[in-house]
Amino acid sequence: MKKLLFASCLIIGLNAIGQVIIPADSLKKHVYFLASDSLEGRGFSTVSGMKAAKYIAAHFEKVGLTMIGESYLHPFQQKYGTTILQGNNVVGLIEGSDSLFKDEYIVLGAHFDHVAYDMVEGRKIVYNGADDNSSGTSAIMELARALVQHRNELKRSVIIVAFDGEESGLIGSGYFVRQAIVPIEKVKLMMSIDMIGRYAESKSLTMGAMGTLVGGEKMLEVLADKHDIDIKKTGEAISNRTDSKPFGDAGIPALHVTTGIIGPYHKPEDDAGTLDYLGMEKVSGLLYELTVEASNRGSLDPIDALVVKTKNKGIPAFRLEAKLNTGSNHHYYPKEFYNGKSKFSYETGLVAQFMGSDHLSLQAGALYSSMASDFIPGNFRTHSITTPLSIVLGTKMNQNIRQRFFVSFGAYYSYHFAGTVGGKSMDFDNDFDRDETGLVYGIGLEVMSVVVGVDFRYGLTELAKGTGYKEFRNRGTFFSLGYFF
Numbered sequence: 467m468k469k470l471l472f473a474s475c476l477i478i479g480l481n482a483i484g485q486v487i488i489p490a491d492s493l494k495k496h497v498y499f500l501a502s503d504s505l506e507g508r509g510f511s512t513v514s515g516m517k518a519a520k521y522i523a524a525h526f527e528k529v530g531l532t533m534i535g536e537s538y539l540h541p542f543q544q545k546y547g548t549t550i551l552q553g554n555n556v557v558g559l560i561e562g563s564d565s566l567f568k569d570e571y572i573v574l575g576a577h578f579d580h581v582a583y584d585m586v587e588g589r590k591i592v593y594n595g596a597d598d599n600s601s602g603t604s605a606i607m608e609l610a611r612a613l614v615q616h617r618n619e620l621k622r623s624v625i626i627v628a629f630d631g632e633e634s635g636l637i638g639s640g641y642f643v644r645q646a647i648v649p650i651e652k653v654k655l656m657m658s659i660d661m662i663g664r665y666a667e668s669k670s671l672t673m674g675a676m677g678t679l680v681g682g683e684k685m686l687e688v689l690a691d692k693h694d695i696d697i698k699k700t701g702e703a704i705s706n707r708t709d710s711k712p713f714g715d716a717g718i719p720a721l722h723v724t725t726g727i728i729g730p731y732h733k734p735e736d737d738a739g740t741l742d743y744l745g746m747e748k749v750s751g752l753l754y755e756l757t758v759e760a761s762n763r764g765s766l767d768p769i770d771a772l773v774v775k776t777k778n779k780g781i782p783a784f785r786l787e788a789k790l791n792t793g794s795n796h797h798y799y800p801k802e803f804y805n806g807k808s809k810f811s812y813e814t815g816l817v818a819q820f821m822g823s824d825h826l827s828l829q830a831g832a833l834y835s836s837m838a839s840d841f842i843p844g845n846f847r848t849h850s851i852t853t854p855l856s857i858v859l860g861t862k863m864n865q866n867i868r869q870r871f872f873v874s875f876g877a878y879y880s881y882h883f884a885g886t887v888g889g890k891s892m893d894f895d896n897d898f899d900r901d902e903t904g905l906v907y908g909i910g911l912e913v914m915s916v917v918v919g920v921d922f923r924y925g926l927t928e929l930a931k932g933t934g935y936k937e938f939r940n941r942g943t944f945f946s947l948g949y950f951f
C-alpha cells in the first residue's frame with residue numbers, strides 16, 4: 467500500500483502537470499443559466515445576448531482574468547443592409563509566467579450566442595442552445611478559473627474568449643482576428659470549444675485539425691490516453707462551421723473541439739436537462755491539460771501545409787491579368803500654347819505581375835495599342851505593340867472581401883508597326899518615328915479578381931521626325947479594366 471502510494475506520487479511528480487478537475491457541478495450551473503428561457507436563446511445583437519455577455523464578463527472578473535483594454539466586453543458592429551447590429555465578444559487574459567514566452571498566446575474560445583426564439587401563435591418558443599453552445603461557454607468559464615489558479619504553470623499566455631455572432635456567420639471570431647487586440651501572429655494555437663455536452667452519447671471527442679499543429683496529434687494521444695477519452699477525428703482540415711475558421715485562415719492551428727452534432731441540434735429541445743455534465747467534466751479536464759502542455763512546449767508551430775495554404779490566400783507570387791484600357795489620347799505640343807483634340811483610343815493585352823511582398827509588385831505587359839488624336843492633316847492613329855513596366859504599391863489584400871487598393875508608376879516602350887494620318891499610311895521612313903517611350907502611372911482597386919482603375923500615359927519622345935511637323939507627343943487618360951486569372 468505504502469509502496470504503491472510512493473510510486474503514484476513519483477508519477478505525478480514526474481508529470482509536471484497535476485490533474486486538475488473542472489467540476490461538473492460548476493459547468494452545470496452556467497449551462498442552466500445560459501440555456502434558461504429567460505435568456506431567450508441568446509440571439510445576436512439582442513438584450514438577452516447582452517445579458518449573457520455580462521454574465522460571462524462578471525465571471526471573468528470574479529475568477530481574476532485580466533482585461534485586455536478597458537473592459538471584458540469588446541463591442542463590434544455588423545452591417546446588414548441598412549441596419550447596424552451590435553455584438554460583444556467577452557475577452558480575458560491569463561498572463562504567462564515566462565518572460566520569453568508570455569508574448570505568445572493560446573486562445574480558448576467558445577461562442578455564447580444562439581439562434582434566439584420563434585413566435586408561434588403568440589407563444590415564444592425559445593431555442594435554449596444548451597449543447598450549442600452553453601456547453602462550450604461554461605467550459606471556457608471554468609477553464610479560466612482553473613488556469614488563473616495555476617497561472618504559474620503557464621509559460622505562454624492564455625486568452626479566454628466568448629464569441630458573439632457565431633450563428634450569424636462567425637462574426638465575433640472574424641472580428642477578433644481582424645481587430646487583433648494582440649498581434650495575431652502571436653496567437654500560436656486556438657481551440658473553438660463548440661458543443662461538448664453529449665460525450666455519453668457520442669462516446670468520443672472530435673479534436674478537429676489537431677494535425678495542423680506540429681506534433682499536435684502525438685501530444686493529444688498521450689493526454690487522451692491519460693484521461694481515458696476516445697478521440698474520434700483529428701487531421702489537418704480546419705472546420706469552417708465554427709470559430710476556428712478565421713484563425714485557420716490566418717495560418718493559426720485552430721481546433722474544433724466537439725462531441726459532435728447529435729441530439730436536438732438547432733431545435734428548441736436543446737435543453738440544459740439533456741446534457742452529460744460528467745462528460746463535460748472529462749473533456750474539460752483534458753482541455754485544461756492540453757492548454758497547460760501547449761503553453762509550456764518549446765515551440766508551437768503550424769504544419770507547412772497550413773502555412774502554404776494561408777500564403778496562397780494572399781496574392782500568388784506570379785499572376786496574369788487580361789487588361790483593357792479605353793479612353794482618350796491627344797497630342798501635346800511642347801512649343802505651342804494649344805493641345806490637339808483627343809480621340810478615342812484603346813489598348814489591350816496581357817500583364818504579368820510578380821509579387822515581391824504583400825505591398826510591392828513588379829508588372830510587365832505586352833499590349834496592342836491603338837492611339838489616336840485629332841491632327842492638322844486629319845485623324846492620326848498609330849497601331850503599336852506597347853510594353854509597359856511598372857512598380858505597383860498596394861494595400862494588403864483584405865482576406866474577407868478580397869479587396870485592395872494600389873497605385874502604379876513606370877515606363878513604356880511602343881513600337882508603331884503601322885499608322886494612318888489624314889487617311890493615308892504613315893511614312894515611317896521620313897515623317898514619323900516607329901519608337902516611342904514615355905511614363906505610365908495609375909490608381910486602381912482590385913475586388914475579387916477584377917481590377918478597375920485609371921491609367922495615364924505621358925509620352926516623352928517626339929512622334930514626328932524631320933521638319934515636316936511641329937514637335938508633338940502623346941498624352942492619354944484611360945479607364946482601365948482587368949481580370950486576374
Ligand SMILES: [Zn+2]
Nearest residue numbers: 598599660661
Ligand atoms: Zn455552435
